[in-house]
Amino acid sequence: MRPNKRDELVRKALQVFYRDGFHATGMDRLVVETGVSKTSMYKHFRTKEELILAVLRLRDENFRNWFVRRIEELADTPADQLLAAFDALGEWFREDNFRGCMFIKAGAEYQDPDHPIHVQAGEHKRLLLEYFTDLCRKAGARDPDKLACQLLLLKEGAIVTAVLLHSCDPARDAKEAAQVLLQNALA
Amino acid sequence: MRPNKRDELVRKALQVFYRDGFHATGMDRLVVETGVSKTSMYKHFRTKEELILAVLRLRDENFRNWFVRRIEELADTPADQLLAAFDALGEWFREDNFRGCMFIKAGAEYQDPDHPIHVQAGEHKRLLLEYFTDLCRKAGARDPDKLACQLLLLKEGAIVTAVLLHSCDPARDAKEAAQVLLQNALA
DNA sequence: TCCTTTGCGTACAGATCAGTACATAATGCC
DNA sequence: GGCATTATGTACTGATCTGTACGCAAAGGA
Numbered sequence: 178m179r180p181n182k183r184d185e186l187v188r189k190a191l192q193v194f195y196r197d198g199f200h201a202t203g204m205d206r207l208v209v210e211t212g213v214s215k216t217s218m219y220k221h222f223r224t225k226e227e228l229i230l231a232v233l234r235l236r237d238e239n240f241r242n243w244f245v246r247r248i249e250e251l252a253d254t255p256a257d258q259l260l261a262a263f264d265a266l267g268e269w270f271r272e273d274n275f276r277g278c279m280f281i282k283a284g285a286e287y288q289d290p291d292h293p294i295h296v297q298a299g300e301h302k303r304l305l306l307e308y309f310t311d312l313c314r315k316a317g318a319r320d321p322d323k324l325a326c327q328l329l330l331l332k333e334g335a336i337v338t339a340v341l342l343h344s345c346d347p348a349r350d351a352k353e354a355a356q357v358l359l360q361n362a363l364a
Numbered sequence: 365m366r367p368n369k370r371d372e373l374v375r376k377a378l379q380v381f382y383r384d385g386f387h388a389t390g391m392d393r394l395v396v397e398t399g400v401s402k403t404s405m406y407k408h409f410r411t412k413e414e415l416i417l418a419v420l421r422l423r424d425e426n427f428r429n430w431f432v433r434r435i436e437e438l439a440d441t442p443a444d445q446l447l448a449a450f451d452a453l454g455e456w457f458r459e460d461n462f463r464g465c466m467f468i469k470a471g472a473e474y475q476d477p478d479h480p481i482h483v484q485a486g487e488h489k490r491l492l493l494e495y496f497t498d499l500c501r502k503a504g505a506r507d508p509d510k511l512a513c514q515l516l517l518l519k520e521g522a523i524v525t526a527v528l529l530h531s532c533d534p535a536r537d538a539k540e541a542a543q544v545l546l547q548n549a550l551a
Numbered sequence: 552t553c554c555t556t557t558g559c560g561t562a563c564a565g566a567t568c569a570g571t572a573c574a575t576a577a578t579g580c581c
Numbered sequence: 582g583g584c585a586t587t588a589t590g591t592a593c594t595g596a597t598c599t600g601t602a603c604g605c606a607a608a609g610g611a
Binding site for chain 2: 196201343
């Protein structure tokens, strides 16, 4: 029971869940795709829910790391970084295997607000909101909390719309909207 | 096989699917909850997918009717109506059984872009976008298509955020953002 | 070499999935 | 009333779901 074996399982499960959804992906399929035996799978994760929670933790880490790093590559000042966030989004939308936000989907499949999976999905959004708020404060916005929330709305809306309309334009439109909001919040 | 019996089944199925999700709701449970026999159910709908598509059609009709009507009750001029849309959203968020947007959830559970359910979910958003575009044009916006898309982003983002953060504030924040964008597009 | 412990694969349990076969009950027509 | 058609309820199919029981093989200690 090597500890990195567990990580490998989580990585693989992440791909499959992201592509096909949670309810639609059975443990049997995961067992086949990872090549591990069912007993081993259930040694590492006592239930499917526990596996999903581990997957969401990894996804949260991966996504936020990538997002923040990419933004810092694209821009220097906090204000520019807030706008660059939407360029990063656009890059994400253009990836071949883009399938929307895993946390929105998790919240959609596990709707009970008290369900651990739903709670964890909300936590991801809260952390992103914190990041935005921090940038808004550094940029000198009049009401950093409000502006951050508005930019988050644009981000989430862009993701959902990109998925359902199969278009990458939402990233561009969201960026222009963010520009207007930012200008308004700084003046 | 009364024709209104079918509508009744769709109405009931809508409630259950909306509350519990598509994959998580089996035909057996629907049969029990509607009180109809399984044979009758499959006489009206040849497959589960066909039932879901009928449910989405009804939901699209219900939601857009309610949305447009409520907006017209709340405001008179096109510009005010665009803002009132977010007040209507806020009322929706406050409903006890608010569980987010059924079409976002449908798109999340049926991710294949060619899947009929995914396509139909996208169609709903397209129709909403058309409605917004029409209002933007009437309001005299400089670029009605762009503004409409941006307002749609705010709406979708507000829904997703309201669900995951269990808060109704997104409606308020979205409205204020819409106000700024609208002002900017008219000036 | 023998014994114990640990890890893994297979086969299975019981529930539930979508969908159907078939018998019975209700209805329309003459 | 007698007959054909249609609607319905039950019981079932084979597949798949999450999770487990058990047998075997490898490894470690004396």
